[in-house]
Amino acid sequence: EPEVTQTPSHQVTQMGQEVILRCVPISNHLYFYWYRQILGQKVEFLVSFYNNEISEKSEIFDDQFSVERPDGSNFTLKIRSTKLEDSAMYFCASRLTSGRARETQYFGPGTRLLVL
């Protein structure tokens, strides 16, 4: 069964460093998302992406964040200058754009980011 994959599974970085989190969405999906979950808190929406552009972003997704689809398979989240409060599990999700199941988002296993 196709699934969303994410790399790395864990990342430890120093405050102020740049990190890039990578995702490979399910191959025929065209809507992509990033969410994050701070330990013990809710899963929070960060950004949605369709047709090579951001369709919506949350207040969390400030100028330090960017997303990119550099090729036909990868979808990346970049944090330019990490802060301690960026420590969280980051989930990528994808979904179809048509059909009965189009509203179901499928999640990757996550990248646990720890900023020291």
Place this chain on the structure above:
Amino acid sequence: EDKVVQSPLSLVVHEGDTVTLNCSYEVTNFRSLLWYKQEKKAPTFLFMLTSSGIEKKSGRLSSILDKKELFSILNITATQTGDSAIYLCAGSNAGGTSYGKLTFGQGTILTVHP
């Protein structure tokens, strides 16, 4: 601001018990309600509900949506230890270009003892 609230926050039962998990939502341009199971990492999809009153079933799990009361429940019958997980409820919107942003509740932690 969109809001999804789940109750109870945690539940401890014994194998064989039946549980009901609750989810209320206030989501602008609401489109659908999704239930996910989160064990170690990624939320895994359980159900998507778009119409009121139509029960969806998968084995021992079932769910129903009430769009008038802005409420959904997830039932698990004959619980097993493998059902122990966090159950997440999320509302999906359909506003403009933000078709499908999920707003999550805080989750219900279910623990099933042998």
